[in-house]
Amino acid sequence: MRNAVISRDEILEASRLMLQEKGWSAIHMRSVAVRCGVSVGSLYNYFPSKTELVAATVESVWQELFHVPEDLTGEERFCKVIQWLHDSIQEGNRRYQGFLTLHAMGFTTGEGKVEGRRMMERIQGQLRDALCQVLREDGQVNQSVFDSRLTPEGFVELVFSMLITALLRGEEDCEPLLAVVRRVLY
The missing domain is CATH 1.10.357 (Tetracycline Repressor; domain 2)
Structure with missing residues (x-):
């Protein structure tokens, strides 16, 4: 895991890249956290649920x-x-x-x-x-x-x-x- 603070934009960029590479089924809190090199808990600071992560990715x-x-x-x-x-x-x-x-x-x-x-x-x-x-x-x-x-x-x-x-x-x-x-x- 990386120690640096991750931004909402970095998370969304990773989600968009995963979406391009593997489709909608790839967007999960755990897989996005791995892609970003952070803990799942770090994602929850920005997105309280997978639904909100997917909605923000779509937006x-x-x-x-x-x-x-x-x-x-x-x-x-x-x-x-x-x-x-x-x-x-x-x-x-x-x-x-x-x-x-x-x-x-x-x-x-x-x-x-x-x-x-x-x-x-x-x-x-x-x-x-x-x-x-x-x-x-x-x-x-x-x-x-x-x-x-x-x-x-x-x-x-x-x-x-x-x-x-x-x-x-x-x-x-x-x-x-x-x-x-x-x-x-x-």
Whole structure:
């Protein structure tokens, strides 16, 4: 065991690496402690349970993968961001086997399921908020398509749901979704 103090970030980095190498079944308090070179008790200082460790690992994967790039500018920026999001989720699902499916099915049981769902909703809410901001800032969008029945937030929710569904079905291309978005917005 190492004597140095370990950080929460180091634990999560080790968990992500284990996830990449061996999948979700590798994430256990004992195996992560071994990977970090610390006692299991040291992990409990940061994560009171395996459920919280897994939830934090999932959240750190989302944060690693999703940060809307500032350099996606120009024509049809909203569509570019949708394409980028599709590609990022697809890459994350390749890098972290079953990542997207795990979210769709719920990654824990019992009380952890509630916390996992809350965490997932918070991160997906941040993504939807970022999409809404991009939608509002895209100067090419025909703003007259929006009214009290179809708000920018409602449109983003619909697009986000369609994107996740397409990815869960294993669709490699999001061009049909982008074609619909273009017809509605531009």
